[in-house]
Amino acid sequence: MTSSLPAAVLWDMDGTLVDTEVYWMSAETALVESFGGTWTHEQALTLVGQGLESSGAILQDAGVRMSVSEIVQHLTEQVMNQLAERGNPLRPGAAELLRDLRAAGVRTALVTMSLRSMAELVVSRLDPDSFDVIVSGDDATRPKPHPDPYLQACAALGVAPADTVAIEDSPTGVGAAVAAGIPTIGVPLMVSLIGTGATIWPTLEGRTPQDLTDFHAHATTHRDGGRS
Template identity: 65%
Template sequence: MTPRLPTAVLWDMDGTLVDTEPYWMAAETPLVESFGGTWSHEQALQMVGLGLEDAARILQAQGVRLGVGAIVAHLTDEVLGSLAREGVPFRPGARELLHGLKDAGVKTALVTMSMRRMAETVVDLIDFDAFDVVVAGDDVTRPKPYPDPYLQACAALGVDARSTVAIEDSPNGLRSAVASGAVSLGVPLMVSLTGTGAHALWPTLQDRTTTDIADLYTAHRPEGAA
């Protein structure tokens, strides 16, 4: 079978496109401690890939006496501050693969549970027209691990989810992608992705090209996909 590219590639942001997870963790710890609580690295790892409102409720359970919206706004402001100071830390190979897909005419979407203002900040710092569609956490009713974010991105692109590849770094994100019908690729960063149902796990995107994406999609293309 001749390898063919998917109609679109759907990218998670935090931990997949950019390595911002340390920024989120650095924002969580002082917030919990400011209310007299404690926050461990293990607890922070459990937040990877969660919708921000769900994450805020966990922080409330740890004693943060703020509303969900206030917690989300505070964390987003802190991470945006880190991005402004430190720049956008792309994961190895991510920018290059994204650029190659755009050059090949493949549609792209950013599908993140971060707020739109943060997603747009990251997109604006990329030095080429990287994404056709951005779906953010405040755009969806049900966050990952529900399939809604990926299905919403596919609807906006005008493509069938089964004809796409989704790239994720978290168990919740992969469960969302798998449930949408996309060919799902896991690139782990901080947590194991074993048992998440991913069609493939790559240790890194470094040196991966559009040919690799075409091979992946062709090998796992769902029944009925374009």
């Protein structure tokens, strides 16, 4: 029997669709240093995949004397400025897979902890109608690693979480998708995803809708206790 395509594919943005983590790290470092502090690469890695309010609180602890909302707005503006200057730094294979999914009629959602303004800037530089739904950091009832953003995306699409696939790059994001009951593919960038509950693909380059179909069929069979 031929397996059917997933009902939807839910994409993380920073680090998964676009390689913006270096932009965030640069903005964080400059901000902390402007208040006389230091910000190491190891500290920056702890913010990968975090909600922006949580990140803002951590930066306050590092000496940034601004409110959390001011920190979030400042960092977002700095990253958006870099995106405006340089365009979308797409991860290998991401745009091609997204395009092929849309051509196959698969619904898609962008599930990101970045602000909607930044998500819309990134999406505006992709093919028209790349995403049916955007759930951003200012939409989520609770941030990743809570399942809320993914559950909100599924509700907006009208699909059951188990019938979808999520693609993530961070332990925080994988945790959110897995907690929502979504079979999850991890494509690591800055941090390891070993032991997070995701099936790890080193890259999306060369991946096709059929690969996602096969992954989902296997994940569903394994979850239901069937043979694989």
